[in-house]
Amino acid sequence: MNYNQPLELTGLVSNLHEFFRDNLSPFWATLVEGALVLLALLTLYAVIALALIYIERKITAFFQSRLGPNRLGKYGVIQSIADMIKILIKEIIHIKEVDKFLFYAAPFFVIVSSMLTFGAIPFGQGLQAVDFNIGIVYVLATSSIGIIGVLLAGWSSNNKYSMLGAMRSGAQFISYELSAGFALMTVVVLSGTMQLSEIVESQRYAWNIFNGHILALIAFIIYLISGHAETNRGPFDLPEAEGELTAGYHTEYSGLQFGFFYLAEYLNMFIIASIATTVFLGGWMPIQIKGWDAFNQIMWYIPSYVWFFGKAGFLVFLSLWVRWTFPRMRIDLLLNLEWKYLLPINLINIIVMVVMVLMGWTLSDWFPALFGN
């Protein structure tokens, strides 16, 4: 079923592609397209980071009955731009005792890892840079490169606080990486593909969280919990516990080098929300009901990227809500939660999910007229 989509960017993308193909030699066409993709990703990355920092500060302020930034611009909207300029003109202090090479290499790992994952997110119909057929594994693999950067940063700083922070962060990240992987695998079982664009396409009439009802809901919640833990946020921010570790693994970083860790942290929060959106909540797919053509047409008038950012924004809000509601956990409780609760639940969950898929107990098997593709 094809609907009318006035505000989609797919037309623009294919028009640009054809324009370059007609007017330039293949080599230059590829080069220009690559440059455009690079610029688009860079802009989107920076804009999302700045917007998230502002939104986070504002929402945090409201949770704590404060006003938050309200001096620069109306409601303080250009506060984060000012912050960016400030961090750009701060001196980068060179510490004597550090392992020089690794100290300066660490921000590269953190940023490149989040950028690689960022490139695989389908922001809207046709708005996806990298679309491998092993999308889920690609996302898991690239997002876990970041922890190498964190460990390098902590170790090379030659500072006790950094070292402790990095070790905690490493233990926490690798533990929760397992849960995230298994939760995503549950969805792979359900939708039968690992390509992110196909996963979105398969959720046209029934989002995975509804299609797999109880089990998918369990996987979704587990994914959100492990996502919060992986990004060192929420009640799991003990690698950066200020009271005991000053600033954790980035204690020795100053100026923009610290800014990169900060940037990557915010982007990772958004990336977790977007992966959860793509995999569980239908990605950029508008709400559609089989057979209701008029309703579906109205839903398609809202562009797909608005749907995507709406859903992802809701999950980001949820993560902030959790962050300012629960107290920080202790390291042993944190690791217990993963190894003694989430991991066994996850293993059983995936087995039961396979049984459900093989027996045909999903929503689209029960009501093919309503939810089948």
Add this chain to the structure above:
Amino acid sequence: MDNTSLFVVVLLTGLALVILGLTAAILLSPKSINFQKGETYECGLPTRGTSWMQFRVGYYLYAILFLMFDVETIFLFPWATVVRQLGTSGFISVLIFVVILGLGLAYAWRKGVLKWT
């Protein structure tokens, strides 16, 4: 463009962000020389010794357990995509695989690897 070249583009984007940012920061930022600025951060006192020392073994045990389960994840993903085609026989063979790993986790749990003292 195909996926592989797009992947290279995204990789370059990440590198470009860090390199451009650092270049701008180095050009824009002030520089001053102060002997004490290069000291390792510590609460008031000069720090003693290096931080590259023996570390708690608990973290490494978790790392070993992680390795076991992460490799399992990689084995299970291809199976998860074709679970409908493989049917019951595939399910049973993977069930045995998962149960053995579950036993591994249970053994580690029983031996007190997961206890943080």
